[in-house]
Amino acid sequence: MQQRPVDCDRPARGRHLGYYVTLTVEPAMSESVRFEDKVVIVTGAGGGLGRAHALLFAKHGARVVVNDLGGSAHGEGANASAADRVVQEIRDAGGTAVANHDSVTDGGHIVQNALDAFGRIDVVVNNAGILRDKSFAKMEDADWDLVYRVHVEGAYKVTHAAWPHLREQNFGRVIFTSSTSGIYGNFGQSNYAMAKLGLYGLTRTLALEGRKNGIFVNAIAPTGGTRMTEGLIPANVFELLKPELVSPLVVYLGSDQCQDSGSLFEVGGGWIGKVRWERSLGASFDPHAGFSPEDVAAHWQSISDFDGAAHPADNIEALKEMMANVQKYVK
Structure with missing residues (x-):
């Protein structure tokens, strides 16, 4: 297996788009991750990943707002019992939680619920999601629009409502839920992939602004093995992809200890890897003389060759090669 670096700051380990290195590690003793006096909103927390996140945050001392409209995996219907059951689980275990049954597109209501119940917000976990899988040829506007509204607009509405409170207290943690379907593409999920990769663009920008x-x-x-993936994954694999194997990363990302920002992590089945962009060194042309489609064809190997590839971490780094080429021809 070809091994390539992924961590933007430490160019010798991790994962980038296309290759990965797997390290098996034993659990180690470390500083306790605690959330006393912290308030966490978890959307879509009535089951699956969101439920696992909410339970683990509560176990580590957080006061949790368990949001779930209670609709189906396809975004139909509503049922308050999903969020209520998780709240009861948390309380039975000695934790503190309240239920919220609003749609994530009513993000202001969810945030106000947190403020009314606990007086503050510290962590927002945007987890709510649905599937409307169809090939692009068969995609209908309703399928596209609903996936966009839940994943993108919903995450925007909740985070935007929480943002001024996080800024005022000079502390906050926000976690968005992207997908490998967005990173790599997946047949029949053009709507879902669009939404999920869009959330990573939002992640990068809010990391800069926040x-x-x-x-x-x-x-x-x-x-994770949830109702959204059940039937798509063989049963013997499904049981090893339980949502509880995702939540420790989410809880860490929500903690004071986490100092990463703007990062994307693949996680599941007991494995975590950090993802970053990789770009070829490319080909350079004289911007005064211009270049033709034939020139592009003649240099296609250089354009597509990833030997010595760059890993830009931001827009400034992304422009380095382009501006270096421009500087060569400035008169």
Whole structure:
């Protein structure tokens, strides 16, 4: 297996788009991750990944707002019992939680619920999601629009409502739920892939805007055995992809200890890897003389060759090669 670096700051380990290195590690003793006096909103927390996140945050001392409309995996219907059951689980275990039954597109109501119940917000976990899988040829506007509204607009509405409170207190953690379908594409999921990769763009931008106020923003691309994936994964594999194997990363990303921001992590089945972009060194042309489609064809090997590839971490780094080429021809 070809091994390539992934961590943007440490160029010798992790995962990038296309290759990965797997390290098996034993659990180690470390500083306790605690959330006393912290308030966490988890959307879509009535089951699956969201439920696992909510339970683990509560176990580590957080006061949790368990949001779930209670609709189907396809976004139909509503049922308050899903969120209520998780709240009861948390309370039975000695934790503190309240239920919220609003749609994520009513993000202001969810945030106000947290403020009314606990007086503050510290962590927002955008987990709510649905599937409307169809090939692009068969995709209908309703399928596209509903997936966009839940995943993108919903995450925007909740986070935007929480943002001023996080800025005012100069602390916040926001976690978005992306997907490997967004990173790599997946047949029959053009709507879902669009939404999920869009959330990573939002992650990167909010990480830049939030850092001066102590707000760190990251994204996960989880693989978990939930109602949204049941039937798509063989049963013997499904049981090893339980949602509880995703939540420890989410809880860490929500903690004071986490100092990463703007990062994307694949997680599932007891494995975590950090993802970053990789770009070829490319081909350069004289911007005064211009270049033709034939020139592009003649240099296609250089354009597509990833030997010595760059791993830009931001827009400034992304422009380095282009601006270096421009500088060569400035008169």
